[in-house]
Amino acid sequence: MKLYLDPGHGGSDPGATGNGLQEKTITLDIAIRIRDILLSNYHNVSVRMSRTADxxxxxxxxxxxxxxxxxxxxxxxxxxxxxGSAYGYEDFIHNSLSDQSITARYQTIIHEEVSKVNQLRNRGKKKANFHVLRESHMPALLTENGFIDHSGDAEKLRDPSWRQNVAQGHVYGLARAFQLQLKDNTPDPSPSNFFKVIAGSFRQRNNAEERVNLLSDENTEAIIVPVTISGQQWYRVQSGAFRNRDNANARVLQLQELGIEAFIITE
Structure with missing residues (x-):
């Protein structure tokens, strides 16, 4: 698989700015981490970057x-x-493409994997007429990894360990989409090993949405995950997925301080 990896902006174009951060610096850091994980851990991958410096x-x-x-x-x-008012993660394919296109299928996979690890509000899969999506001859995706001018998102963007997790989420998606094979002796980084914090499980979706809105008002990320249990539809509210159980426990305590009962699953 030949991946063209494009850290947005750079040089004279800083991109978005806020909270002492510049988009061009954050995107380059995440992209380099994506490249390094792919080349270190997977067979038959070539990566070319639009830039490797400012x-x-x-x-x-x-x-x-x-x-x-x-x-x-x-x-x-x-x-x-x-x-400064908007926050969360979203990604884009070109607006001329159908939801059944291969590009849309790749978007769904990568969106799922990034959303599992980024601890951001999920703003959904979207379409737009961006140049890099329109003029590229191959399937293309543009990911927007948080709002740099939102204090909560910026706190995460500033954290190198968060950027590493986001890079790994992109890699999980690429590995699934292109069926990449791990190199020998590389541990399987399956997202199934994550500790997921559940902040409520509801039969009615509107109740789950109310819980998500409540958490959003507290600057705590949450997404709705539909699940079928014993043949019945439920709507779980997931507030983070963590590799380290201590971090998951910390999130549970944070939710309890808000008066919300929470538990951890590892499925």
Whole structure:
């Protein structure tokens, strides 16, 4: 699999700014981590990056390079901004594509894997007419990893361990989408080993939505995960997925302080 990996912005273009952070720095850090994990742990992967330093590069240069290299996939890493009020994770494919396209299927897989680990509000899968999505000849995805001008998201963006988890989430998605094989003696990084914190389980989706909204008001991320139990539909509210159980326990305590009973699952 030939991956063209595009850290958004760079050089004279800082991208979004906020809370003492610049998008161009965050995106480069996450992209380098994605590259290093892929090359260290998986067979038959080639990665070409649009930039590996704080350099200026036009959008046309990026897509032309990917097209001329005949990449299999174009992945563009970004952060978002919107007057400090919006927060969370979202990703985009081109708006001309159907939900049944291979690009949309790849988006679904990567969206699922990144959302499992990023501890951000899930803003959903979206479509747009961005240059890198329109002009790339191969399937392409642009991910927006939090809002840099939102204090809660920025706190995570500033944390190197969080950026490592987000990079790993992208890699999980790429590995699933392209059926990448782990190198010998590389531990299986299956997300099934995560400790997931459940902050409620409801028969009615609107009740789950109320719980998510309550947590959002407290700057605590949460997503709704539909599950079928004994033939009945339930809506779990998941507030984070952690590799370290101590971190999951800390989230449970945080929720209990808000008056919300929570528990951990590892399925």
């Amino acid at each position: 350099s200026t590069k036009s959008l046309a240069q990026r897509t032309n390079e990917a097209n001329n290299w005949d990449a299999d996939y174009f992945l563009s890493i970004h952060c978002n901004a919107f007057n």
